[in-house]
Amino acid sequence: MPATHYSIVKSDLFDLLARLAQTSRVFVPYSYDDKFHFGEFDPSKEPAVELGGIRQSQPFKSFLNPAREKVMGKEKSAVRPVIVAGVKACDLSSLILQDYVFLKGDCEDPFYAFHRNNTLIISCDCTYAKETCFCVAMGGRPYPTKDFDLNLSVQDGFFVVEVGSDKGRTIVNNYKTFFKDCKGRDLLGRDSMRERVSLQVKDFIKRRGTPDTAAISGNVKKNYDNLSLWQDAASTCVECGACNLACPTCHCFLLYDEKAGRDIGRGKVWDACLYKTFAKVAGNHNPRKHLYERMRNRFDKKFAFFPEVLKYFACTGCGRCIEACPGDIDIREVLKGVVTGKWNKPPHDQL
Numbered sequence: 001m002p003a004t005h006y007s008i009v010k011s012d013l014f015d016l017l018a019r020l021a022q023t024s025r026v027f028v029p030y031s032y033d034d035k036f037h038f039g040e041f042d043p044s045k046e047p048a049v050e051l052g053g054i055r056q057s058q059p060f061k062s063f064l065n066p067a068r069e070k071v072m073g074k075e076k077s078a079v080r081p082v083i084v085a086g087v088k089a090c091d092l093s094s095l096i097l098q099d100y101v102f103l104k105g106d107c108e109d110p111f112y113a114f115h116r117n118n119t120l121i122i123s124c125d126c127t128y129a130k131e132t133c134f135c136v137a138m139g140g141r142p143y144p145t146k147d148f149d150l151n152l153s154v155q156d157g158f159f160v161v162e163v164g165s166d167k168g169r170t171i172v173n174n175y176k177t178f179f180k181d182c183k184g185r186d187l188l189g190r191d192s193m194r195e196r197v198s199l200q201v202k203d204f205i206k207r208r209g210t211p212d213t214a215a216i217s218g219n220v221k222k223n224y225d226n227l228s229l230w231q232d233a234a235s236t237c238v239e240c241g242a243c244n245l246a247c248p249t250c251h252c253f254l255l256y257d258e259k260a261g262r263d264i265g266r267g268k269v270w271d272a273c274l275y276k277t278f279a280k281v282a283g284n285h286n287p288r289k290h291l292y293e294r295m296r297n298r299f300d301k302k303f304a305f306f307p308e309v310l311k312y313f314a315c316t317g318c319g320r321c322i323e324a325c326p327g328d329i330d331i332r333e334v335l336k337g338v339v340t341g342k343w344n345k346p347p348h349d350q351l
């Protein structure tokens with residue numbers, strides 16, 4: 001029975017990524033200010049690579065379902081395999097929903113299926129939590145437990161590596177010299193970091209009073225006709241759609257046709273349910289013409305519809321929508337309103 005855990009020193013990990021980049025497109029998180037963003041691995045920029053930290057600004061879904069993609073009139077060209085390193089648990093836990101929508105419906109989305117099969121995931125534990133993180137309230141953890149090919153846990157100068165799939169096993173087998181035995185004390189170090197970051201997230205949840213899935217359950221439906229709640233929650237929304245676009249679980253898209261000269265093509269772009277025209281249909285009818293209806297719809301889908309059909313709350317607690325919203329609408333405050341039936345927007349300096 002092969003081992004499931006190994007260790008790899010940092011310099012060997014970067015050598016491994018450079019070797020993998022000879023045959024695949026390798027993406028890693030780079031840090032700038034206090035944020036992280038995926039970019040293609042460039043060995044000359046190694047000091048800026050941060051595999052730990054927290055989730056990146058860009059949701060991982062953008063690798064499986066690009067923000068804009070040509071789906072007809074596409075030139076057939078060889079596509080290299082993709083490897084994404086540093087993916088966080090709150091992005092991995094969105095895959096259950098993305099797979100459900102794009103692979104398990106009446107028909108499979110061939111574009112998503114292609115990217116899903118073509119992408120190898122090297123996830124990484126969070127090494128700290130941000131005030132906006134609330135993954136634990138949504139049933140998650142700040143470290144991956146499934147849906148990765150390899151997982152890394154940052155330790156002092158090295159990483160604990162966990163093998164999560166046959167694809168991950170193939171990498172370990174093909175580059176055996178980089179991977180060393182994992183000692184019991186390495187796993188103890190990993191577990192103690194996991195415990196520390198989990199406690200940090202729990203502390204942020206407690207201080208903010210963020211409700212968990214048990215408290216939220218059933219309350220969106222209960223408050224569906226509590227119009228003042230949804231009107232107040234939506235009162236500062238400017239309909240930019242940033243909350244939808246930044247969200248790892250949001251998946252709505254729009255198909256559009258375009259003509260350039262004699263060429264006709266079809267594109268697929270991310271859509272946002274907060275946009276006024278999102279639900280508009282022929283005859284100019286719009287079933288959600290009021291902004292509060294669209295805000296309510298967002299919460300209904302995430303916290304009532306998907307728990308019902310998939311036993312899954314379509315929020316991973318990543319906190320991206322909190323940072324992205326120019327209207328200072330904080331999902332945690334809306335959820336508190338959903339539980340109590342009242343909207344109590346905190347003073348701006350507490351946001």
Ligand code: SF4
Pocket residue numbers: 243246247248249250314315316317318319320321322331
């Ligand atoms: S709703 Fe907000 S906090 Fe929840 S997964 Fe989406 S972006 Fe993250």
Ligand code: SF4
Pocket residue numbers: 236237238239240241242243244274324325326327328329
């Ligand atoms: S990010 Fe904020 S302002 Fe923009 S659509 Fe979402 S709730 Fe409205």
